[in-house]
Amino acid sequence: MSCSRCGFQHNCICHAEPRLDSKARFILLTHPKELGKDTNTGELMLRTLPDSQRYTWDRVNPPAALLDELRAPDNQPWLLFPSDEEHPATAYWPESDRQPLFILLDATWQEARKMVRKSPWLAQLPRLSLSPSSASAYQLRRNQQAGNLCTCEAGIALLELLGEVDQAAQLNEYFQAFIDTFHADKSGHAKHTQS
Template sequence: MSRPRCERCQRPLAHCLCPLIPQLDSRTRVVVLQHPSETAHALNTARLAALGLVNAELRIGEVFDDLAALLATPGYRPVLLFPGDEAEVLQGYGQDKHLPLMLIVPDGTWRKARKMLYLNPLLEALPRVTLGAVKPSRYRLRKAPEAGAVSTLEAIVQALDVLEAPAAFDALLNPFEALIEGQIRAMGLDVFTRNHGE
C-alpha cells in the first residue's frame, strides 16, 4: 500500500513541501513543458516552479496540440529557454518597453527535450534564449552531464533573476533545498558522501 500523498506537491504527507513553496509574482510568463517520464521523479523540480510562481503553468506531454493557441497568448513574446549556437543570452527588461517574455521551458533529459522540439515544430521555430553566467547547481544528488548544467527549477530562477532584476526569485529554491536535504537524510550521510561527495 502506498503512503498518502499531498495532492498539491505530490510528496508523502509526512514530507509535504507546501509550507515552503512561495507564491511569487513575475512579469514573465513561465510555461514548463514536462516530458511524461519526469512526473514520477522524486525530485520533480518543474512542479515546484509551477507551484511557486503565480504566472506559471506546467503542461505534461510529448506533443502539445494546443501550442499555437498558447504561443499566441496576448501580452507576451514567446521564447524557448534552450541552449544552442543561435540562442541569445538573456538580458534584463530594464527600461524595455516591449512585451514581457513567455519563457517556454522543456523539462526532461537533454535527449527527451530535443525529441520534444522535434515533435513540436512550433517549439523548434521559436527564438532561443540561454543563461549567460550560470551559477553552480545546488542539485547535489545528481552528477551534472556537463559543466553549467542545472535543474529545471534552477534554470527558471536564474532566468527570472536576470530578466526581472532587482527582483529575486531565490525563495523558489527553498522547497528544492528541503527536498535534497530529505533525500540525503534518507540515504544516510555515509552513502551520500561515498556516491556524491567530492
C-alpha cells in the first residue's frame, strides 16, 4: 500500500519532509497532463511550503481565483519563464509593501511554452528568468533539455534568490531524498542504505 502523502510504497520519505516558510507565495499553474504523475516534483513544494497553491491551467477558462490574486494590490506577481525578444526578463526587485507571488508553470517545457503562448493573461506578467548555477539533478523523464530545471528545483532557486538559503537547503534535501528513492521504490524494493 502506497503512503497517502509521499506516494511511495516501499520507501516512505515523509520523515525527510521539512516544514518551510517564505516571505513569498508560490503558485503552481499545472498543466492537466501533469496531475497525478508520480514524477511531478511540484508536489514536493505543495507539501512543504504551506502558503503554496496549485491551479490547473485551462486554455479556455483561466482560473478566476488566480486572476483575482494577480490583480490584488498587495501581491507582486512574477512569471518564472525564460525571456524572449518580445518579453525580456525583468530583474527581481522586492517591494516592501507587496508580497512576491511567483507563478511556476508546472509542466514539461513543451507544455509550458504552449501554456504561455495560449494564455495572453500570462504574457502581461513581468518575467523572471533563472540562471542555474549547476545542472539539474532531475533525470526521471526522457528528453530532458540541458539547462532546464524541474518545478521543485525552480522553487529551490527562487528561495535562494529571496535570501532564504536555509529554506532552500531543506527543500533541496527533501528533493534529493525523492530523487534517490524514486527508482528503487518503483522497481518494488526497499532502498539499500549504507551503515
